[in-house]
Amino acid sequence: MTTTLPATVAEAMAAARMLGVDRLDAQRLLAHHLGRPRSWLLAHDTDALPAEAAAPVLADLQSRAGGVPLAYLTGTREFHGLDLHVTPDVLDPRPDTEILVDWALELLAGELAVVEKPQVVDLGTGSGAIALAVKQGRPRASVRALDASTAALAVARANGERLGLDVGWLASDWWSGLPPPRVHLALSNPPYIAAGDPHLPALRHEPIAALTPGGDGLAALTTVIDGAAGHLLPGGWLLLEHGFDQADAVRRRLSVAGFECIGTRRDLAGHERCSGGRQPPATAAPVR
Numbered sequence: 001m002t003t004t005l006p007a008t009v010a011e012a013m014a015a016a017r018m019l020g021v022d023r024l025d026a027q028r029l030l031a032h033h034l035g036r037p038r039s040w041l042l043a044h045d046t047d048a049l050p051a052e053a054a055a056p057v058l059a060d061l062q063s064r065a066g067g068v069p070l071a072y073l074t075g076t077r078e079f080h081g082l083d084l085h086v087t088p089d090v091l092d093p094r095p096d097t098e099i100l101v102d103w104a105l106e107l108l109a110g111e112l113a114v115v116e117k118p119q120v121v122d123l124g125t126g127s128g129a130i131a132l133a134v135k136q137g138r139p140r141a142s143v144r145a146l147d148a149s150t151a152a153l154a155v156a157r158a159n160g161e162r163l164g165l166d167v168g169w170l171a172s173d174w175w176s177g178l179p180p181p182r183v184h185l186a187l188s189n190p191p192y193i194a195a196g197d198p199h200l201p202a203l204r205h206e207p208i209a210a211l212t213p214g215g216d217g218l219a220a221l222t223t224v225i226d227g228a229a230g231h232l233l234p235g236g237w238l239l240l241e242h243g244f245d246q247a248d249a250v251r252r253r254l255s256v257a258g259f260e261c262i263g264t265r266r267d268l269a270g271h272e273r274c275s276g277g278r279q280p281p282a283t284a285a286p287v288r
């Protein structure tokens with residue numbers, strides 16, 4: 001492990017290479033420490049690093065090499081066009097989750113467009129990523145978001161205040177603490193990694209309760225699906241993110257729970273990543 005303090009931008013990039021840190025990540029870290037855009041680095045390769053920046057830059061490069069998410073080191077993550085603050089109390093939001101948001105925005109602009117003030121809930125909100133992106137994209141929606149972690153909720157609430165997005169934050173064990181009204185649309189990216197999954201050790205810097213419910217990874221998805229009927233309006237939708245190999249199991253559970261119009265969306269890698277369905281409407285009339 002390199003311990004020599006970098007004196008220039010080029011030396012910091014060389015240290016990153018020796019540590020095995022991705023070039024883009026290293027540039028983002030440097031840009032963060034220097035308070036400059038990444039493009040500035042390219043033209044200032046030989047510039048001296050401010051003396052006070054050298055040690056923190058090296059420490060962060062070492063942390064990144066040890067698997068700490070870049071977002072925890074810079075404190076920010078861009079998600080669906082929003083700059084979110086993230087801390088080790090919350091999952092580092094993933095690009096795959098934008099697929100769930102896109103699906104929700106489509107429903108709110110399509111089938112649910114007739115609803116003047118659609119009720120939306122995000123279960124297991126973490127940094128608030130899904131709830132805030134939906135509120136940003138469809139301001140007419142009344143959005144609530146819950147999490148069992150009060151530390152995560154504090155991060156989410158602060159993101160909402162900073163971004164000026166009005167979301168109702170709630171401490172709750174899945175559906176148990178969610179008061180009426182029933183919702184038109186429920187969204188969740190619950191912990192779904194199986195306990196023995198070989199990827200889990202590499203994610204050790206993120207909160208374990210955000211990653212895995214233990215066992216085969218399906219417990220939280222099942223709880224959210226099985227509790228949905230008591231909180232969705234007739235004709236209301238539930239959309240879930242899940243593991244690349246869990247789509248069959250999730251579709252089966254949605255079907256057993258009485259959902260209709262069950263479908264799945266794939267991520268950019270082509271994996272089945274989000275599944276959802278609709279509660280049967282009470283009448284033929286659209287939900288209002």
Ligand SMILES: C[S@@+](CC[C@H](N)C(=O)[O-])C[C@H]1O[C@@H](n2cnc3c(N)ncnc32)[C@H](O)[C@@H]1O
Binds near residue numbers: 091125126130
């Ligand atoms: C995979 S993370 C998703 C975070 C965020 N929605 C996102 O997409 O970036 C799962 C979230 O579920 C929360 N969670 C875990 N168990 C929960 C429970 N019993 N009730 C409510 N939320 C829970 C975790 O604290 C975590 O924030």
